[in-house]
Amino acid sequence: MKKFLTLFLVVILLWLPNPVLAADESDESQKTRIAGALLTDVMDLVLARYAGEEKLSPELLYEAALRGLMGELDIYSEYLNPKQLHTLTQGFSGSMYGIGVTLQMENDMPAINHVLAESPALKADVRKGDLLIKVNGANVSGLDLEEILDLISDKDVVTLNLKRGDEDIEKTITKAQIKLQSVYAMSFETLLKSAEKNDNSAIHYIYISDFGEETAAEFKKVITDLRANGVKGIAIDLRGNTGGYADSVIEICNMIVPEGPIMYTINKNNSRMLINSKLTDRPFEEIIVLTDSGTASASEVLASALQDAKAATVVGNTTYGKGVIQSIFELPYGGGLKLTTEEYLRRSGEKINDIGVIPDISLEELIEEYDSLYNESDLPLEKAYALLRD
Numbered sequence: 291m292k293k294f295l296t297l298f299l300v301v302i303l304l305w306l307p308n309p310v311l312a313a314d315e316s317d318e319s320q321k322t323r324i325a326g327a328l329l330t331d332v333m334d335l336v337l338a339r340y341a342g343e344e345k346l347s348p349e350l351l352y353e354a355a356l357r358g359l360m361g362e363l364d365i366y367s368e369y370l371n372p373k374q375l376h377t378l379t380q381g382f383s384g385s386m387y388g389i390g391v392t393l394q395m396e397n398d399m400p401a402i403n404h405v406l407a408e409s410p411a412l413k414a415d416v417r418k419g420d421l422l423i424k425v426n427g428a429n430v431s432g433l434d435l436e437e438i439l440d441l442i443s444d445k446d447v448v449t450l451n452l453k454r455g456d457e458d459i460e461k462t463i464t465k466a467q468i469k470l471q472s473v474y475a476m477s478f479e480t481l482l483k484s485a486e487k488n489d490n491s492a493i494h495y496i497y498i499s500d501f502g503e504e505t506a507a508e509f510k511k512v513i514t515d516l517r518a519n520g521v522k523g524i525a526i527d528l529r530g531n532t533g534g535y536a537d538s539v540i541e542i543c544n545m546i547v548p549e550g551p552i553m554y555t556i557n558k559n560n561s562r563m564l565i566n567s568k569l570t571d572r573p574f575e576e577i578i579v580l581t582d583s584g585t586a587s588a589s590e591v592l593a594s595a596l597q598d599a600k601a602a603t604v605v606g607n608t609t610y611g612k613g614v615i616q617s618i619f620e621l622p623y624g625g626g627l628k629l630t631t632e633e634y635l636r637r638s639g640e641k642i643n644d645i646g647v648i649p650d651i652s653l654e655e656l657i658e659e660y661d662s663l664y665n666e667s668d669l670p671l672e673k674a675y676a677l678l679r680d
Contacts, residue, residue, distance in 0.1 A: 329355060356627070364630055366616055372624040373443075379618070382534050384470055384504035389448055389463045391416060393435050400430055400438055402452075409468050414461045417454065424451035472499045473508035475516065478675050482667070485675055492520060493678040495671075497527040498542075501534030501588040506541035513545060513573055523576035525674040526592075529606065533587025536615060540591075543567050546577065547595045547637075554635040555615065567595070577602035578674040581649060586610035591634065593647045598637035603677060604649040605656075606670040613643030 333351045340346055356369035370378060380386050390409020393400050400422040405412045422430055425441040426449050433441075442448055452459045474497040478485035481495060494516050498505065516524065533539075543552045547567040555563045579593050579602045590609050596602035615632040636642055656669040 382502035421453040501538035523678040525578040528589040529582040530584040531589040539588040581606040594636035609646040611646035
């Protein structure tokens, strides 16, 4: 069998047009055209001779070729089919059409992880922790989360069979357009027991979940209201924020990062572009930024710019270290490419990629400082509160 396979491979290699590997071409576009012609020949061969169980089509092979091509680049570049592209862009659009839940696996069972505010699921009394048994009558046991989400997205009216404790529940939910919130402002006394008996009117907590189309507008409204109410110091929580649109975080930087560089971008040709903040009037006397290993990309732009400008103290864990920017290129036949097109450097000119933003006060230091509270409280938040109180 081994000899047969070897011989068969030789036949294939001789059958294919062979100018590609041997071509001495200086013109990159000509090389690309030759490679495209060769890929077409390979696809024709596979369609004509493949004897496996999977039913092949030119569309399937086209997508597979794109996935393979993008997979050779880096961990952030990828081909997105039309559904994946829609999901990605919808996630940052400020609104979504659906029932309004997120899922996670718990002991190999899909469970409701979060129910969005003002969503059809919330109005139907779907709750965090409910186990999902069926979607539209189909048992979801053994399916992965993407397959389950496909079932949910299939119809405008969705029937969920849920298990809540010992109770079996059925909910029929009609999808609707849901406004997605990405900026949340909360008082410290609602977050920490240690803050309950104090006057916290001059300080406040802000959580940013991602940087979408509406995030800058939401953030501007929040900080305008806080300033009008006499707030002097804020904690900005970026933990778990994996990023979003560059334009969105740059807008926010212009609201709170002092005048000077926000970041530098470097393209394929090593051309460097400076992006500046024009802020001359700092809105707050003190800012604390909370980070963890899930703080990535656009979040790292904000954290590093504030840190380098000495406009904030960063508390928590070193961030993820994603210092590259992806651009989305839509394809004429649907879907798109998420392609790494630039690297960015922090305000100081130093790299972030594969390094991250190192906090001024680490979690390890906080564990020593707050030994009596360890495992009982949110130590970075406790520290942010203490710094703002001081």
